[in-house]
Structures are given as structure tokens and as C-alpha cells.
Amino acid sequence: MTRRRIAAIAIAAVVALAGSAVVGYQLSDRGASTALRTGIGGPIDLPATTGKRFSTADLGGKPYAVFFGFTRCPNICPTTLSDLTLDMEQLGPLADRLQVLFVTVDPERDTPDSMKDYLSAFDPRIVGLSGTPEEIAAVAKAYRVYYEKVPTEGGDYTMNHTATVYLMDGKGELTGTLSLEEEQPTRVAKLKRLAESG
């Protein structure tokens, strides 16, 4: 093998590596706006804090962020709602291009009315959803959300529940998640990408 040939092969190898790196980068960069095909998600049609039923079918291709919780939650739920409120403020008008949904896992105590009162502390565009225990169970199942009652001393109960915020594209497919550990710039960037995908 001549030296010139070795050099040509080396150059070809470098070009190929660089090419795949670019493709890889583009794929990972597209991650947040590409459906993850996890099977998580499904249509939602529940009584809402708007006073009517709310259906994802009525979103007309608008992406949405949805998470599950309950109003007797001392930390995660109010913190998530407060984070989302600050994120939406950062997004400005772009936040109108996505819908934020808060579904209760405690429908026996959280009615659309009580949730409306509760949500008045947060961004007014956030919609709260309740329903019959069966309706909530069906939606939670579709989103693979785990929840259970935990008895407390006073004969009362609190709830354990999945705290992830699901980011759903205009077709209702999961494209990513938000988690509590993330810093605000990360969350805002993800929501921005979601809003712009719609």
C-alpha cells in the first residue's frame, strides 16, 4: 500500500466519523420534538376548571404538558405548578401555543370547583381536570401514572403519585418530560421547543 493510499483511507475515515457525528447530533437535538414511541399518552376528556369538559381533541393540534397530582400535596404539586407558572412567564406569548394540564389523582376530594380556586394562585392558562375515580384511573393508566392512597394518623390519607410532567406533541405523542431536578433554563428550553413544534 502506498503512502498516498493510506492517507486517502485515513481522510475518508475521518470524514465518515465526522459525518456520523453530525447526524447523531442532529438526532439528539431533535429529541424533544420527536415522538418517543413509548405508548405513553392518550386522549383526555374530563370535567375541567373551565366549567366545561376539556378534551385534548379540542386542542386542534396544540402540544400540551400534562402532570398528575392533588391539591392536598404539600410540596411536589404546588412546586411544579409554581415552576410551570414561572416558565410560562419566561416563554411569554409562546406559552399560548401550548396547553398545561393538571389532572388530579384524588378526584374524591378535588372537584373542578375546588381545583379552580387552588389554581388561581398560578398561571391562569393552566387547566385543572377531575372526574369520576374510573375516568381518572383510565387516564392515569394511559399515561402510566402510578398513584395510591397512604393512610395518615388522623384517619385521613395522603397520596403517592408519579410526579413527572409529560410533554405531548400536537399528535398526542410523548416527546419528552420535565422533572423536578431540572433547572429553569432547561425546562424553559424544552417547553419552548414543544410550543414551537405545534
Place this chain on the structure above:
Amino acid sequence: MTLQAFRKQSASSRLFRSFTGIEQRIAIATLAIGLLFVGVDAARAHEFKIGAIEIEHPWSRATPPGAKVGGGYLVIANDGDSDDTLVAATLESAGRTEIHQMSVDNGVMKMRPVEGGIAVPAHGKAELAPNGFHLMFMDLKQPLKQGEKVKGTLTFAKAGTVDVVFEIDAIGAMPKHEHHGDGDMPGMKMEN
């Protein structure tokens, strides 16, 4: 005056005399006055004490309208030689208060009542914070509002019951003091 103390004093006055310029002496005096204020600030910090137990900055978060629960957070320091346990707490605006532990496991938020209270080891600390042990204020009679101070009590198995005041912070507020592994700075805790 002991010989040691005398040596110390004469050493420091010698040191002070070695700063001959008026600017240098003014600078040192300013520094000394500054240190005095640091001391005053620390004394005014939001702290409570009973026996060997010291409570640092009890606080809670504002609650949305109609919310029935809130969380109580604080740091407990035990300067004594024997272990103690936080066994109960109250808040004026809560029907009752329980001691809970929160954890996030695989994306699932889990909360459970803590049996037997929270141990505060001798010469040790215990921290109650949003993502761990916390007081759970239940049956709130009215929302907790940011900026308010709400009275409550903490009961320890050995030290007894101490009156405290919970300062109400923003809805999503996190503990003010971060652990940098360089010990505690009480003067820093009043920052807002």
C-alpha cells in the same frame, strides 16, 4: 489576668501599634465595627432555643387558595451530650400537624408518616426540608400567606416544648441556606 491572657493582650496591642498610619488605624477600626454588626445580625437571626436544642429558621411556603395542607421546615441542632427526638409539632392555623417523610423514587413522589419522630443526635443536627423529613400541617383553617409569621410549637422527648414562629415564604421556595460543606453561617440565613 493570667500570664497567657496578658501575653495575648500585649501581643494584640503591639500589633495595633505596628499600624502607624492613620489610614491603617481607621481601616482596622472600620473592620472592627463591621465585625460588631455581623455579631448583632447573628443575634437577631430567626432562632429558638430550649435546653440543649436550638431551632434555626422555621419556615413554610405560601399555600394556594383552598389548600388544606402545608409543609414545615427547619434545622434542629442539639448541643447536648444526649440524643433527643422531635416527637410533635403544632401550627396555630393548622387543625393538626404530623411528621412526614417525602422521597422521589423512580419519578414517583412518596410520602409517609414518620414513626417515633425525628432523632436529633447529641452534638448533631436534623434537617426538615421540602424534599425529605418535614412537618405536615393539615386541615389549614386559612391559607398561609407569603411574608406572614405564624406561631407554633415543637415538642422534644427530652427538652420539652418550645414556642416557635414559622416565617412564610413563596409557594415554590427552597431552603435559604445551601450546604457548601463549610459549616453553618447563621448570619446568612436572613437573606431574602
